[in-house]
Amino acid sequence: MEELNALFHGFSIALTPFNLGLMFVGIILGVIIGVLPGLGGANGVAILLPLTFTMPPTSAIIMLSCIYWGALFGGAITSILFNIPGEPWSVATTFDGYPMAQQGRAGEALTGAFTSSFVGALVAVLIFTFLAPLIANFALQFGPPEFFSVYLLTFCSFVGTGKGNPFKIIASMMLGFAMAAVGIDIVTGQLRLTFGFTELLSGFNFLVAVIGLFGIGEILLSMEEGLSFSGHGAKINPRIVLETWARLPRYWATSIRSCIIGCWMGIIPGGATPASFMSYGVARQMSREGNKFGTGQLEGVVAPETAAHAAGTSALLPMITLGIPGSPTAAVLLGGLMIWGLQPGPLLFVEQKDFVWGLIASMYLGNIAGLIVVLTMVPFFAAILRVPFSIIAPVIVVICAIGAYTVKNNMLDVWMIVVFGIVGYAFKKLDYPLAPMVLALVLGDAAESSFRQAMLISQGNLTVFWSNWLVGSLTTLALALLFWPLVTALRDRLRAPAPAAR
Amino acid sequence: MENNDESAHRAVRMVTMDVIVAALIFALGALVVYESNRLGSGWDENGPQAGYFPFYISLLICISGAVVFVQGLLKLKSDMKVFVTLGQFRQVLVILLPSAAYVLGVQLVGIYVPSAVFIGLFMKIVGKYSGLRSAAVGLSVSVIAFLLFEVWFKIPLPKGPFEKLIGY
Numbered sequence: 001m002e003e004l005n006a007l008f009h010g011f012s013i014a015l016t017p018f019n020l021g022l023m024f025v026g027i028i029l030g031v032i033i034g035v036l037p038g039l040g041g042a043n044g045v046a047i048l049l050p051l052t053f054t055m056p057p058t059s060a061i062i063m064l065s066c067i068y069w070g071a072l073f074g075g076a077i078t079s080i081l082f083n084i085p086g087e088p089w090s091v092a093t094t095f096d097g098y099p100m101a102q103q104g105r106a107g108e109a110l111t112g113a114f115t116s117s118f119v120g121a122l123v124a125v126l127i128f129t130f131l132a133p134l135i136a137n138f139a140l141q142f143g144p145p146e147f148f149s150v151y152l153l154t155f156c157s158f159v160g161t162g163k164g165n166p167f168k169i170i171a172s173m174m175l176g177f178a179m180a181a182v183g184i185d186i187v188t189g190q191l192r193l194t195f196g197f198t199e200l201l202s203g204f205n206f207l208v209a210v211i212g213l214f215g216i217g218e219i220l221l222s223m224e225e226g227l228s229f230s231g232h233g234a235k236i237n238p239r240i241v242l243e244t245w246a247r248l249p250r251y252w253a254t255s256i257r258s259c260i261i262g263c264w265m266g267i268i269p270g271g272a273t274p275a276s277f278m279s280y281g282v283a284r285q286m287s288r289e290g291n292k293f294g295t296g297q298l299e300g301v302v303a304p305e306t307a308a309h310a311a312g313t314s315a316l317l318p319m320i321t322l323g324i325p326g327s328p329t330a331a332v333l334l335g336g337l338m339i340w341g342l343q344p345g346p347l348l349f350v351e352q353k354d355f356v357w358g359l360i361a362s363m364y365l366g367n368i369a370g371l372i373v374v375l376t377m378v379p380f381f382a383a384i385l386r387v388p389f390s391i392i393a394p395v396i397v398v399i400c401a402i403g404a405y406t407v408k409n410n411m412l413d414v415w416m417i418v419v420f421g422i423v424g425y426a427f428k429k430l431d432y433p434l435a436p437m438v439l440a441l442v443l444g445d446a447a448e449s450s451f452r453q454a455m456l457i458s459q460g461n462l463t464v465f466w467s468n469w470l471v472g473s474l475t476t477l478a479l480a481l482l483f484w485p486l487v488t489a490l491r492d493r494l495r496a497p498a499p500a501a502r
Numbered sequence: 503m504e505n506n507d508e509s510a511h512r513a514v515r516m517v518t519m520d521v522i523v524a525a526l527i528f529a530l531g532a533l534v535v536y537e538s539n540r541l542g543s544g545w546d547e548n549g550p551q552a553g554y555f556p557f558y559i560s561l562l563i564c565i566s567g568a569v570v571f572v573q574g575l576l577k578l579k580s581d582m583k584v585f586v587t588l589g590q591f592r593q594v595l596v597i598l599l600p601s602a603a604y605v606l607g608v609q610l611v612g613i614y615v616p617s618a619v620f621i622g623l624f625m626k627i628v629g630k631y632s633g634l635r636s637a638a639v640g641l642s643v644s645v646i647a648f649l650l651f652e653v654w655f656k657i658p659l660p661k662g663p664f665e666k667l668i669g670y
Contacts, residue, residue, distance in 0.1 A: 051655055165573070171527050171566035174559050178534050181556045190552040193537050216601070223597045224590045390629025394621040395643055397601045401608060401617075402647060406657055414605050418598075425594070429585060430520055448555040456549045 003130055010357030014365055019062050022055075023362065026063040027370045028377070030070015035078055035381050039396060041071035041312075041329040042438070043214040046207040047403030049336050057340040058355050062362040064336060065316070068329050069121065069366050072272070072312045073374045076113040076305055077381050081106060089272035089308040092280040096293060096300030107236045109301050110378055111244040116255065116302040118371045120310035123259040124266065125363045128317050132349070132360070135321040139346035144453035145464050147322075149474035151447040152465075153481070154324050157268050158436045160481030168432045176437035179204040180444020187452060199412050206441040207335060207407045210328065212417035213434050215400040217424020219393055236378050244298070251302050254283045258303045262310025266326050267318060272311040279307030313363065320356065321346060324443065328435050331442040514591075516583040517574050524571035531563030600624060612662030618644040 013019070033044035045064050052060035075090030080097035093113060100109035142150075155173055162169045182193045183203030194200040248255075258279040265275035283303035284293040293300045315326030316333070323345035325331040337344050342352055349356055374381075404417045427434060440447075458464035466472040538553030538560055545551065586594070600620060607616030622640030625631045651657045652670055661670055 050657055053657075054655065165570065167566040167569040167573075170562060171524075171570065174563045174566065175527070175530070177559045178530075178556060178563060181534075181559065185552040187550075188548070188552045190541060192541060192552055192556065193534060195537070219597060220594050224586065224594050226590075226593055388629060390631075391621075391625055391639060393597055394600070394604075394624040395639075397597070397604065398617045398621060398643060398647070401605065402613065402651070402659060405608075405613070405659060406651075409658065411609055411660065414608060418602055418605055421601075422598070426519070426523060430516070430523055432523075451555060452550045455554075460545060460550075 003133055006133075006353065006357045007129060007361060009354075010359075010361030011365075013058060013354055013358035014062060014361040019059055019358075019362070020365070020369075022059055022063040023066045023366050023369045024373065026066025027070040027073075027366065027373045030067035030072075030370075031074035031077070031374060031377075031381055032070075032384060033067065034071035034074020035384050036392060036396065039399070040214055040218070041068050042327075042332050043211045043400070043403075044071060045329055045332045045336075046210045046407075047215075047399060049207065049332070049339070050403070050406035052336070053339070057337075057342060058358040060340065061333070061336065061355070061359050062366070064333055065359065065362060066366040066369070068312070068333070069363075069370045070373075071329070072121075072309050073114060073117055073370050074381065075308075076117065076301075077110065077374070077378060078385060080109045080113060080301070081382055082385055089276045089312070090304070091273070092276040092304035093301055093308075095280065095304075096295070096297050099294070099296035100298070100301070103296050105296065107240040108244050108298065109296075110236060111241045111375070112248065112298045112301045113305045114371055114374050115245065115248060116258075116306040117309040118367055119255060120259055120262050120306035120308070121313045121363070121367045124263050124310040124313035125360070125367070127263055128314060128363065129360055132317055132321050132356075135317070136346040136349040139322055140350075142346070144450040144457065145467060145471045146474070148447065148450040148454050149465055149471045149478060150322060150324060151443060151450065153268075153474055153478040154318075154443070155436065155440065155447075156478040156482040158433070158439075160484040161265075161268070161274055162433060162436075162485075163274070164431045164433060166485045168430070169436055172427065172432045172434065173436035173440045176440025177444045177447070179209070180206075180441050181448065186445065186449065202408075204416075204441065205407055205413065206438060207332065208404050208413045208416050209420050209441055210332060210438055211400050211404050212420025213424035213427075213438065214328070215396065215403075216417050216421025217428060217434075219396055220421060220425040221428060222389065223393060236375060241375060247298065248302070251299050254287065254299055254303050255306055257282055257286065258306035259310050262307035263314045265307070266311035266314030268326070272308040272315070272327065275311035276304035276308040280304045316363075320344060320348060320359070323446065325439065328438045331439055334442060513584045513587040515581065516585045517577050517581040519585040521571055521574035521578065524567050524574055526567075528564055528567030528571060531560045531567055534560030535564060596628060597624075608660055610662070612665055613660045614644045614648055615662065615664050617647065 029048065030041075030044070033039045033041065045067050048067060049064070052063060055063070072089075075085060076093050076097070079085045079090040079093040080101050083094050083098040085091040085094055097109045097113060100106065158173065159166050159169050178193070180203070182200055184190070184201065185192050191201070261279045261282065262275045265278065266272065280300065280303050283299060284290045287293070287299055289297060289299065312327065312329075315330045317326070319325040319330040319334050323334065323343070325334045334344050342348065342355065400417055401414050404413045405411070407413055424434060454464050465475040534556055538557035541553035542551035543553040543557035545554075600623070604616050604620040607619070618640040620640070621643055622636040625636035625639060626633060647659070651659050
């Protein structure tokens with residue numbers, strides 16, 4: 001059990017008072033980020049990234065990943081108490097969570113949500129612990145064609161699992177790739193797509209894009225809706241917690257199904273949001289009380305929360321082992337790793353053992369810390385949401401501006417967040433997904449260089465992506481996912497005339 | 503929008519915006535196609551040229567932009583979903599314009615003074631808070647940011663004449 005030894009070594013790294021303190025700070029900041037409109041996991045971590053540059057990398061990643069867990073927990077609070085999903089992955093939690101709050105069962109709903117989040121995360125971390133070294137080991141043998149086919153799979157699965165117009169998904173993704181190409185070409189040293197502007201020499205920074213697209217964009221959207229929060233009070237006391245815990249084991253089957261959906265959707269970059277919807281839908285179909293879903297069923301809170309948290313956690317698996325993030329927040333964490341000089345990917349497990357196992361150990365500890373923090377501090381977090389939007393909005397704009405400036409000490413980046421904010425607002429309203437764009441912006445250079453290297457090996461022959469069984473099956477799977485919307489559209493079209501003919 | 507014509511007139515329809523944005527995306531893609539071609543989108547003795555990858559990327563941008571554009575045109579008459587109403591757009595401008603002015607302020611005199619002014623004025627004018635409260639929140643955010651970044655974490659933010667006065 002080499003993994004267990006490594007894990008205990010990791011615990012010894014993560015369990016220093018300094019790191020434990022950072023864990024709690026991270027969780028609290030994360031929940032606040034998750035609760036506030038306009039600050040989410042991705043841009044929250046992006047803004048706080050510069051603050052961690054002075055820390056050792058292991059402590060920094062512990063704090064940042066705890067911010068991420070906190071944000072995952074925080075989304076549930078706003079969904080249940082205010083019927084406003086703080087994060088997209090908690091939309092499905094509102095379906096049964098808010099009715100429960102209306103019936104005065106907010107404490108029960110919150111306890112159920114937090115506990116099942118915790119269970120989802122724990123299962124995902126367990127899988128992570130044992131699967132990650134295997135995948136990393138396997139990936140050590142990858143060459144450029146294999147890496148490109150994994151990138152291809154990542155991006156095609158956005159098209160395959162996305163709900164919206166596939167052409168909008170592709171457009172958004174390719175715009176991300178085009179932005180990634182701006183600046184100096186690493187292979188030839190030529191300037192690309194700068195059009196004579198020296199400011200564009202170093203290209204677009206994805207942290208700035210994330211802060212603008214998600215932060216400013218979200219503020220514009222919230223402003224348009226003229227948000228006025230009216231929420232339900234939350235009383236959580238040990239009695240409610242214990243009573244709910246006694247009821248939760250009844251939903252073990254839902255829990256297991258949701259964990260599986262969550263882990264699967266997290267590892268392939270479907271992400272937490274579709275995982276939570278899918279899990280809710282499956283639970284409704286499978287449950288004996290399925291027809292009562294939407295009226296305040298605890299099971300309807302358990303299902304999406306478990307899946308969202310499992311997906312959010314397992315999204316870090318491909319990020320650490322392959323250098324391919326499964327979600328925008330994981331992408332931001334990946335950006336952090338690169339800034340600290342750590343190259344994510346299979347070699348990380350060989351060269352940076354302390355870092356990797358410290359991080360994995362902190363996933364266990366961080367989620368325990370998270371559960372304690374959210375269960376004890378719910379009233380405080382709910383009070384933050386009652387701060388009127390006319391105070392929150394300008395403060396968040398200021399925070400975003402500071403965050404954008406600290407990325408590279410560049411004033412142009414502060415202007416860019418305004419531009420990205422407008423783009424984010426328009427794209428969100430027109431149903432262009434933002435996650436593929438951010439991921440393409442992050443992975444663009446790596447995907448391009450693996451493609452070019454693969455092409456060099458084969459002298460421009462595309463069959464290199466089918467040159468052995470591994471790369472061949474990855475590529476084929478990717479293409480199958482890419483054309484999946486076409487298949488379902490055809491099937492629907494074939495099926496549609498049938499009832500009309502009757 | 504079945505209820506009245508008036509609100510439909512005063513709103514931008516989703517499909518209109520869709521067509522405009524798709525056209526912009528297509529134009530952007532075309533620009534990248536042009537630039538990649540200029541850089542060389544083929545092979546030379548060292549392998550793929552600098553424009554090789556962006557060329558195919560931009561082709562896909564053009565194709566998807568064109569498809570969304572045509573899809574929009576086909577629905578142009580029938581689809582009445584609203585992108586934004588005049589009232590909503592005003593609300594968006596209420597935060598967007600001051601934010602842009604704020605960024606200009608940061609460019610001119612550093613970040614701390616404009617932050618306090620921006621938050622204070624926004625609270626006073628949009629939130630209708632008392633002058634005292636607005637000033638208190640604005641100032642405290644700036645002071646906290648100053649302590650956090652300049653004093654504790656030693657991360658320099660843009661500064662201007664005022665910060666020089668107090669020795670930073």
